[in-house]
Amino acid sequence: MPARPVHEGLFTDGHLIGGRCAVCGRHHFPAASICPYCGAGDVARVELSETGTLWGWTAVTAAPPGYGGDVPFGFGVVELPEGVRVITRLEEADPARLSFGMPVRFALARLHTDDNGAEVVTYTFAPAAGP
Amino acid sequence: MTRTVEIAGIGIHPFGRFEDRTVTELGVTAVREALREAGDPQFQAAFCGTAYAGVAAGHKVLGALGRTGIPIVDVEAGCASGGAALMLAGGAIRAGQYDCALVFGIEKMPRGIIRSSFFEPWREEAGLAATPAYFALRAQRLMRESGVTKDQLAEVVVKNRANGVHNPDAMFRKEVTAEEVLASRVVCEPLHLWMLCSPNEGAAAVVLRAAPAGGTGSRVTLEAAALRSHLPGSVLSEGTPLSGLADDDIEPPTTLASHAAYEEASVAPDDVDVVECQDTDAARELLSYEELCLCPRGDAGKWITEGVTRLGGRLPANPSGGLLSKGEPLGASALGQVVELVTQLRGQAGPRQVNGARVALGHTVGRGANASVVIVRR
Numbered sequence: 005m006p007a008r009p010v011h012e013g014l015f016t017d018g019h020l021i022g023g024r025c026a027v028c029g030r031h032h033f034p035a036a037s038i039c040p041y042c043g044a045g046d047v048a049r050v051e052l053s054e055t056g057t058l059w060g061w062t063a064v065t066a067a068p069p070g071y072g073g074d075v076p077f078g079f080g081v082v083e084l085p086e087g088v089r090v091i092t093r094l095e096e097a098d099p100a101r102l103s104f105g106m107p108v109r110f111a112l113a114r115l116h117t118d119d120n121g122a123e124v125v126t127y128t129f130a131p132a133a134g135p
Numbered sequence: 136m137t138r139t140v141e142i143a144g145i146g147i148h149p150f151g152r153f154e155d156r157t158v159t160e161l162g163v164t165a166v167r168e169a170l171r172e173a174g175d176p177q178f179q180a181a182f183c184g185t186a187y188a189g190v191a192a193g194h195k196v197l198g199a200l201g202r203t204g205i206p207i208v209d210v211e212a213g214c215a216s217g218g219a220a221l222m223l224a225g226g227a228i229r230a231g232q233y234d235c236a237l238v239f240g241i242e243k244m245p246r247g248i249i250r251s252s253f254f255e256p257w258r259e260e261a262g263l264a265a266t267p268a269y270f271a272l273r274a275q276r277l278m279r280e281s282g283v284t285k286d287q288l289a290e291v292v293v294k295n296r297a298n299g300v301h302n303p304d305a306m307f308r309k310e311v312t313a314e315e316v317l318a319s320r321v322v323c324e325p326l327h328l329w330m331l332c333s334p335n336e337g338a339a340a341v342v343l344r345a346a347p348a349g350g351t352g353s354r355v356t357l358e359a360a361a362l363r364s365h366l367p368g369s370v371l372s373e374g375t376p377l378s379g380l381a382d383d384d385i386e387p388p389t390t391l392a393s394h395a396a397y398e399e400a401s402v403a404p405d406d407v408d409v410v411e412c413q414d415t416d417a418a419r420e421l422l423s424y425e426e427l428c429l430c431p432r433g434d435a436g437k438w439i440t441e442g443v444t445r446l447g448g449r450l451p452a453n454p455s456g457g458l459l460s461k462g463e464p465l466g467a468s469a470l471g472q473v474v475e476l477v478t479q480l481r482g483q484a485g486p487r488q489v490n491g492a493r494v495a496l497g498h499t500v501g502r503g504a505n506a507s508v509v510i511v512r513r
Binding site: 066 | 321
């Protein structure tokens with residue numbers, strides 16, 4: 005049974021799918037048909053950078069509503085070079101092992117297996133190997 | 136010529152858990168008390184703040200009291216629902232539409248982490264509907280940007296729980312120590328369980344009435360009730376977006392609402408004698424000091440350590456015990472603050488009295504994002 009993304013249109017195997025507004029030039033995530041910042045309808049779907057830096061983080065220690073995966077899991081904000089800060093799961097669930105500005109890289113995370121036996125996956129970021 | 140709006144009566148049903156009472160019954164208790172205080176006036180409109188009580192919740196309360204027939208408007212604005220209701224009623228009276236209006240808030244919150252229809256199902260499935268994690272991220276940024284320490288977060292809890300001991304309407308009425316707070320389990324680093332308020336149940340009500348201008352005497356007047364929503368782009372806004380901009384200068388809704396309220400009331404932050412502010416978690420209270428422009432950015436931690444906002448300090452914050460002591464029934468919390476502030480201005484707050492208080496500010500912020508700032512004066 006193949007893996008199923010938790011939601012269509014959020015990510016590819018290697019990138020988040022965002023939107024870039026042709027009018028104000030700003031990026032957003034997830035991609036929308038109308039720019040959430042200026043309201044223009046001229047938005048292109050773009051692959052956002054696969055690497056970014058860590059802007060904030062914590063760990064979720066109890067399963068939030070509607071979540072069927074493992075706890076604890078990392079949770080934070082990653083800043084991408086496009087000028088976007090993205091709320092995301094983090095592969096590292098120990099806050100003590102993370103730091104401000106740490107380079108991180110896009111990855112896929114398995115959430116749980118659905119009723120049809122398919123693995124449900126979502127986007128996450130993991131500490132990137134040093135330069 | 137706009138008119139002065141007097142707060143003619145206040146009422147509250149204690150905040151807590153009441154398995155044997157419906158949300159309508161909670162509302163009836165608060166509304167009857169407020170109407171009795173005001174001399175049982177004929178009010179021409181009613182505004183009810185609630186987020187979880189369902190369709191026509193305010194109508195049920197007034198139906199139980201035989202007071203329907205007038206316009207009844209149920210208002211939802213997350214944690215600021217009661218502030219939104221107050222804004223609508225106060226504005227209508229100032230404009231001359233009504234002479235007297237009833238404003239109340241009611242709530243019976245689900246147990247545990249607040250589940251919100253706000254989040255799409257996939258976001259819950261992915262674990263991204265973790266409300267306390269957003270609080271934690273905000274707390275971490277505050278610690279980084281304002282130099283707040285975890286010990287200072289604990290001090291907020293100690294202060295508010297000490298105040299709550301003296302509030303018969305609070306859910307938690309026992310003092311705690313910083314050591315106990317820091318020994319409670321970590322929910323989302325840096326926030327420990329005791330640094331988070333408990334969603335619960337309750338109701339609060341106020342009667343607003345047009346009053347002749349000038350010579351306020353012992354009357355408590357509603358000077359401002361401002362409501363604002365978030366600007367787009369702040370990733371940690373209470374709007375809980377999935378992304379934001381790499382921009383640190385986006386004004387939060389609390390600041391927008393506070394500017395509007397200070398202007399409407401013609402008061403400066405320095406004029407405020409007592410404040411009830413959003414303390415969903417301990418960091419949120421400190422952030423509120425800064426976002427309300429009560430203290431300069433970066434001073435909130437110092438303020439709690441120096442006791443500025445303690446009872447007896449220069450600007451006591453949350454003398455009621457705050458949400459950390461009272462618990463948070465969304466639709467009722469903003470009006471619960473107003474009940475406390477009016478009690479303070481009347482000098483009837485007993486052991487938690489802020490002496491000589493003349494100008495009082497109430498603040499809520501939450502899902503939406505919505506923020507309300509209310510200023511009352513004696």
